[in-house]
Amino acid sequence: MRxxxxxxxxxxxAVIAAVATGFLDINQVRGAKAPDLDASKNGITATGGQxxxxxxxxxxVKVGSQDANVKVPRLEVSRPENEAATATNNSI
Numbered sequence: 001m002r003x004x005x006x007x008x009x010x011x012x013x014a015v016i017a018a019v020a021t022g023f024l025d026i027n028q029v030r031g032a033k034a035p036d037l038d039a040s041k042n043g044i045t046a047t048g049g050q051x052x053x054x055x056x057x058x059x060x061v062k063v064g065s066q067d068a069n070v071k072v073p074r075l076e077v078s079r080p081e082n083e084a085a086t087a088t089n090n091s092i
Contacts, residue, residue, distance in 0.1 A: 023059040028052055 018024035035049030 025057040027055045029055050 015024070019026065030050070030053035032052040033048070033050040035046040038045050038047070
């Protein structure tokens with residue numbers, strides 16, 4: 001339950017950040033209209049109604065690559081002189 005709540009909170013924060021930075025622009029182009037309800041002996045009937053319409057514009061992200069030359073450090077490892085001499089004497 002906590003995981004679902006955290007995912008919802010993160011999603012809401014992401015939408016708020018997108019709108020605040022201008023990456024996401026939402027404009028309502030048609031308002032909502034509630035349905036007409038009629039009550040009779042047979043029950044309640046609903047007619048009409050309209051869902052709102054929105055115009056959503058999003059930013060774009062371009063991803064590419066390019067060639068580059070990068071200097072890579074060179075690492076040399078050598079034994080100390082006295083350890084090399086000890087190793088040679090022990091092998092004899």
